[in-house]
Amino acid sequence: MAQTEDTDTVQPLLQQFQQLFFISKIAGILPQDLEKFRSRNLMEKSRNGMLYMLGTLILYVLLYNILIYSFGEEDRTLKASQSTLTFVIGLFLTYIGLIMMATDQLTALRNQGRIGEIYERIRLVDERLYKEKCVMDNSTIGRRIRIMLVMTVIFELSILLATYLKLVDYSQWMSLLWVVSAIPTFINTLDKIWFAVSLYALKERFEAINATLEELVATHEKYKLWLQGDQETPPQLDSSQPPQYDSNLEYLYKELGGLDMGSIGRNSVSGSGKNKVAPVAHSMNSFGEQIDAATGKPPPNPLASNMVHESELGNAAKVEDKLNNLCQVHDEICEIGKAMNELWSYPILSLMAYGFLIFTAQLYFLYCATQFQSIPSLFRSAKNPFITVIVLSYTSGKCVYLIYLSWKTSQASKRTGISLHKCGVVADDNLLYEIVNHLSLKLLNHSVDFSACGFFTLDMETLYGVSGGITSYLIILIQFNLAAQQAKEAIQTFNSLNDTAGLVGAATDMDNGSSTLHDLVTTTMLTPTG
Amino acid sequence: MSGRLCRVLQFHLRLYQWLGFHGLPLPGDGNPCGMRKRLMAWSLLLLISLSALIAACLTSGEEFLFLDDMFGRVNDALKYVFAELAILAIYLETLSSQRHLANFWWLHSKLSRKVGVVSLRSEVQQFRRYLLTLYGMMLSELVIYLGLWQVQPLSHHMLLFWSTYEPLVWLTYMRNVQFVLHLELLRQQLANLERELGLLAEYSRFASETGRSFPNFEVFLRRRLLQKQRLYCDIYDMFKCFQSAFKFSILAVLLTINIRIAVDCYFMYYSIYKNVPNLNSYLIVPALLEIPAFIYASQSCMVILPRIAHQLHNIVTDSACCSCPDLSLQIQNFSLQLLHQPVRIDCLGLTTLDCGLLTRIACSVGTYMIYTIQFMPKFSPQYI
Numbered sequence: 001m002a003q004t005e006d007t008d009t010v011q012p013l014l015q016q017f018q019q020l021f022f023i024s025k026i027a028g029i030l031p032q033d034l035e036k037f038r039s040r041n042l043m044e045k046s047r048n049g050m051l052y053m054l055g056t057l058i059l060y061v062l063l064y065n066i067l068i069y070s071f072g073e074e075d076r077t078l079k080a081s082q083s084t085l086t087f088v089i090g091l092f093l094t095y096i097g098l099i100m101m102a103t104d105q106l107t108a109l110r111n112q113g114r115i116g117e118i119y120e121r122i123r124l125v126d127e128r129l130y131k132e133k134c135v136m137d138n139s140t141i142g143r144r145i146r147i148m149l150v151m152t153v154i155f156e157l158s159i160l161l162a163t164y165l166k167l168v169d170y171s172q173w174m175s176l177l178w179v180v181s182a183i184p185t186f187i188n189t190l191d192k193i194w195f196a197v198s199l200y201a202l203k204e205r206f207e208a209i210n211a212t213l214e215e216l217v218a219t220h221e222k223y224k225l226w227l228q229g230d231q232e233t234p235p236q237l238d239s240s241q242p243p244q245y246d247s248n249l250e251y252l253y254k255e256l257g258g259l260d261m262g263s264i265g266r267n268s269v270s271g272s273g274k275n276k277v278a279p280v281a282h283s284m285n286s287f288g289e290q291i292d293a294a295t296g297k298p299p300p301n302p303l304a305s306n307m308v309h310e311s312e313l314g315n316a317a318k319v320e321d322k323l324n325n326l327c328q329v330h331d332e333i334c335e336i337g338k339a340m341n342e343l344w345s346y347p348i349l350s351l352m353a354y355g356f357l358i359f360t361a362q363l364y365f366l367y368c369a370t371q372f373q374s375i376p377s378l379f380r381s382a383k384n385p386f387i388t389v390i391v392l393s394y395t396s397g398k399c400v401y402l403i404y405l406s407w408k409t410s411q412a413s414k415r416t417g418i419s420l421h422k423c424g425v426v427a428d429d430n431l432l433y434e435i436v437n438h439l440s441l442k443l444l445n446h447s448v449d450f451s452a453c454g455f456f457t458l459d460m461e462t463l464y465g466v467s468g469g470i471t472s473y474l475i476i477l478i479q480f481n482l483a484a485q486q487a488k489e490a491i492q493t494f495n496s497l498n499d500t501a502g503l504v505g506a507a508t509d510m511d512n513g514s515s516t517l518h519d520l521v522t523t524t525m526l527t528p529t530g
Numbered sequence: 531m532s533g534r535l536c537r538v539l540q541f542h543l544r545l546y547q548w549l550g551f552h553g554l555p556l557p558g559d560g561n562p563c564g565m566r567k568r569l570m571a572w573s574l575l576l577l578i579s580l581s582a583l584i585a586a587c588l589t590s591g592e593e594f595l596f597l598d599d600m601f602g603r604v605n606d607a608l609k610y611v612f613a614e615l616a617i618l619a620i621y622l623e624t625l626s627s628q629r630h631l632a633n634f635w636w637l638h639s640k641l642s643r644k645v646g647v648v649s650l651r652s653e654v655q656q657f658r659r660y661l662l663t664l665y666g667m668m669l670s671e672l673v674i675y676l677g678l679w680q681v682q683p684l685s686h687h688m689l690l691f692w693s694t695y696e697p698l699v700w701l702t703y704m705r706n707v708q709f710v711l712h713l714e715l716l717r718q719q720l721a722n723l724e725r726e727l728g729l730l731a732e733y734s735r736f737a738s739e740t741g742r743s744f745p746n747f748e749v750f751l752r753r754r755l756l757q758k759q760r761l762y763c764d765i766y767d768m769f770k771c772f773q774s775a776f777k778f779s780i781l782a783v784l785l786t787i788n789i790r791i792a793v794d795c796y797f798m799y800y801s802i803y804k805n806v807p808n809l810n811s812y813l814i815v816p817a818l819l820e821i822p823a824f825i826y827a828s829q830s831c832m833v834i835l836p837r838i839a840h841q842l843h844n845i846v847t848d849s850a851c852c853s854c855p856d857l858s859l860q861i862q863n864f865s866l867q868l869l870h871q872p873v874r875i876d877c878l879g880l881t882t883l884d885c886g887l888l889t890r891i892a893c894s895v896g897t898y899m900i901y902t903i904q905f906m907p908k909f910s911p912q913y914i
Contacts, residue, residue: 425756479901
C-alpha cells in the first residue's frame with residue numbers, strides 16, 4: 001500500500017478509531033479483520049468476522065425473545081386490566097429495538113467492503129489538503145470518540161441498573177435476563193458513533209478548507225495594508241468625528257478576544273493565534289480608523305505584520321491552482337459525505353423511526369403509569385419519572401445529535417462559497433473573478449445534504465416537524481386512553497346499576513341507569529360543542 | 531451627541547441595559563471594562579432573582595396557581611415553566627454571546643459612519659417602525675389592563691398570578707422588541723444597499739440611453755459595484771452576528787408567547803363553556819401582536835434580498851458607451867455571491883421566520899385548541 005510512505009506526513013483517520021473498533025468487533029457490529037486494523041489501520045473483509053457477527057446477531061435475537069417471553073407472562077395476566085390501546089402499542093413496539101439492531105448489523109455486513117474505501121478516500125483528501133498546507137489534526141476525533149463511549153456506557157448502565165434495582169423483581173434468577181434489554185440500544189449507539197465521528201471528521205475538513213480560504217483573504221488584506229502604509233497616499237476623510245467610539249471599540253477588541261471578521265460564522269479551526277489585537281505601528285497610529293474601515297480586520301498575525309510583502313492572492317495565475325485544488329477537495333468531501341450517508345441510510349432511518357416511536361410511547365406509558373394503569377413489562381422504566389427522563393434524553397440525544405451534526409456539516413460545506421467570494425472581492429482582479437465565478441457555480445451545484453433514505457433530510461427543520469408530531473400524537477393517545485378508561489368505568493357502573501336494579505326490580509331505576517349510561521357514553525364518545 | 535450612536539438608539543440601548551439584555555457598554559461610557567462587568571453582574575442578579583420568584587410561585591401554598599381544578603392548575607404551571615425557560619435563555623444568552631453582539635454593533639458603526647449630526651425628528655422618522663412596535667405594544671397592554679380592571683374586580687388569585695407573571699411576560703416582550711430593533715437596523719442597511727444599487731442601475735440606464743457619460747464610466751461603475759459587494763459582505767456578517775447572538779432567545783421567546791396564546795385561548799373557551807365571567811383572556815391581545823411584529827420585521831429584511839439581486843441585474847452593461855466585459859463579470863460575481871449568502875433568518879435552523887411561520891403557528895394553535903377542548907369535559911367535575 002502507498003500508505004506506508006505517507007504515515008509520517010498524514011495520519012490516517014482510522015488510527016483514532018482503535019478502541020472503538022475493538023469494542024465494536026467484540027460486540028459484533030463490524031465484521032472486518034481485527035489484526036489488519038490493528039497493524040495497518042485497514043478495514044478489510046473477513047469471513048471469520050462475518051460468521052462471528054452472524055452468530056452474535058442470532059444470539060441476541062434468541063436472548064431477546066427469551067426475555068420477551070419470560071417477562072411477557074406478566075403482560076398476559078394483566079391483559080384484562082390493561083387498556084387495549086396500551087396493549088397494542090406495547091405489542092407493536094416490543095420488537096422495534098430488535099429491528100433497529102438487526103438493521104444496523106445487517107447493513108454493516110452489507111457494507112463491510114465499502115466502509116474501508118470511505119476512510120481510504122478521507123486519507124487521500126487529507127493528503128491533498130496537506131499539499132495545500134493545511135494539516136488536519138485528528139486528535140480531537142480520538143477525544144470525541146472516548147467522550148461518546150463514556151457517555152454511552154454511563155447512560156446504558158444508569159438506565160439498566162436503575163430499572164433493575166427499582167422495577168425488576170430480582171429475587172428470581174430469570175430477572176438477570178433483563179440485562180439483554182440493553183443490548184439493542186447499546187449496539188445501535190456504537191454503530192451511530194462510527195457515523196457521527198466520521199461525519200464530524202468531514203465537517204472538520206470543510207472547516208479546514210474554509211479556514212485556508214479565509215487565511216488567504218487575511219494575508220492579502222495585510223498585504224494591501226502594507227502597500228497602503230508604504231505609499232502613504234490615502235487622505236483622512238472623516239477626522240471630524242469624535243474618537244470616543246473607536247477607543248471604545250478598541251477596548252472591545254481586547255476584551256472580547258478579538259473581533260476577527262473571518263471567524264464570525266465558523267468555529268475557528270485553525271485558531272493560530274489569530275484573534276489578537278496588534279496595532280501595526282505604521283498603520284494604526286496615524287490613521288488607524290481609516291484602515292480599519294477599509295479592511296474590517298485587525299492584522300491577523302502580529303509577528304508577520306511588518307514582514308509580509310507578498311500575498312498569494314496578488315498573483316492570480318498562482319492562486320488559480322490552489323483554488324481549483326481546494327474546490328476539488330471540497331467536491332470530493334461532498335462525495336464522501338454522500339457515500340457515507342448512503343451506507344448508513346437504513347440504520348439512520350430505523351434510528352429515527354425508533355426515536356420517534358419510543359419517545360412518544362415512553363411519554364404515553366409515563367402518563368399511564370401516573371394514572372395507575374398497568375403498562376407492558378418491557379417498558380417498565382416508564383414507571384419511574386427519573387428513569388424516563390434518562391431514557392428520553394439518551395434516545396433524543398442520539399437522534400438530535402446526528403441531525404444537528406448533519407446540519408452543521410451541510411452548513412460548513414455551504415460556507416466555502418462565501419469564503420471563496422471573499423477571496424475574489426478582496427483581490428479584485430479580473431482573472432481571479434473568472435476563476436471565482438466558475439468555482440462558485442461549481443460549489444452551488446455541489447452541496448451536500450444528508451437524508452434518511454430520501455424520506456426526510458437530516459436538518460433542523462425535520463426536528464421542528466418531529467417535535468410537533470410527537471406532541472400531537474401524545475395528546476391524541478392520552479385522549480384515547482381517557483376515553484377508553486371512562487368507557488370502562490361506565491360499563492362497570494352500568495353493570496352495578498343493573499345488579500341493583502335486578503335486586504330491587506324497579507323499572508324506574510332501570511330507566512335511570514340507562515340514562516346514566518347514555519350520558520356517560522355521549523360525554524366520552526362525542527365532543528361537546530359548548 | 532455622545533459617540534456615534536444616535537439618540538434614539540442610545541436611549542433604547544440604555545433601556546435594554548437596565549433590563550439586563552444588553553451586556554455591552556455604550557459608546558461614551560467611561561471605564562467600559564468596569565461597566566461591562568457591572569452589566570454582567572446585573573444580568574446575573576436579575577436572572578437569579580426572577581428564577582427564585584418563579585420557583586417560589588410554583589411551590590408556595592398561596593394561590594399563585596389556579597387551584598379550582600387540575601387542568602387549570604397545570605396550565606398555569608406550564609405558563610410559569612415556559613416563562614422561566616425564556617428568562618433563562620434570555621439572560622444566559624446575554625451573558626454568553628457578548629462577542630457576537632459586540633461584532634454586530636461594531637459592524638453597524640462601521641457601516642453607518644458617514645451620518646453626521648441629525649435632528650431628533652429625522653431619527654424618529656428613521657426608527658419609526660421600531661418605535662411604533664415598542665410603544666404600540668406598551669400602550670395597548672396598558673390600555674387593556676386599565677380597561678379590564680375597571681370592569682372586573684380583582685380576585686386574590688388573579689392579583690397574585692398577574693403581579694408575578696406579568697413582569698415575566700413583559701420581559702419577554704421587551705426582548706422581542708429588542709430583536710425587532712436589531713432587525714430594523716439590518717433592514718435599514720439592506721434597504722440602503724438596494725437604493726444605491728438602484729441608483730447605479732439608473733445611471734447606467736441613463737448613460738446607455740443618452741450615450742452621454744464621462745470617461746471611465748464603466749470603471750467607475752465597477753468600482754462602485756465592488757464597494758457594494760464588500761458592503762454586502764459586511765451586512766451579511768452583521769446578519770450572522772445577529773443570528774448567533776440571539777438564536778436561543780428567539781426560540782425561547784417565540785415558544786413562550788406561543789404557549790401563552792394556546793393556554794389563554796383554552797382558558798377563554800373554558801370560561802365561556804363554564805359560564806364563568808372571565809375577561810382575563812383579553813390580555814392575550816398584546817401577545818397576539820408580538821409575534822407578527824417580530825415576524826414582519828424579519829420578513830421585511832428577507833424580502834429585500836431579491837430586490838437587491840433585481841437591481842443588480844438592472845445595471846445595463848451592453849451599450850455603446852459602456853460595453854465592459856469586466857463590469858458584467860463583476861455583476862456575475864456579485865450575483866453569485868448573493869446566491870451563496872442568502873439572508874435567511876431562522877432560529878437555530880429550526881424554521882424560517884417568515885410569514886409562513888405565522889400560518890403554521892395559527893394552524894398549530896388551532897390544532898392544539900381542538901385537542902385541549904376535547905379534553906375539557908372529561909375533567910369537569912359535573913361528569914366525572
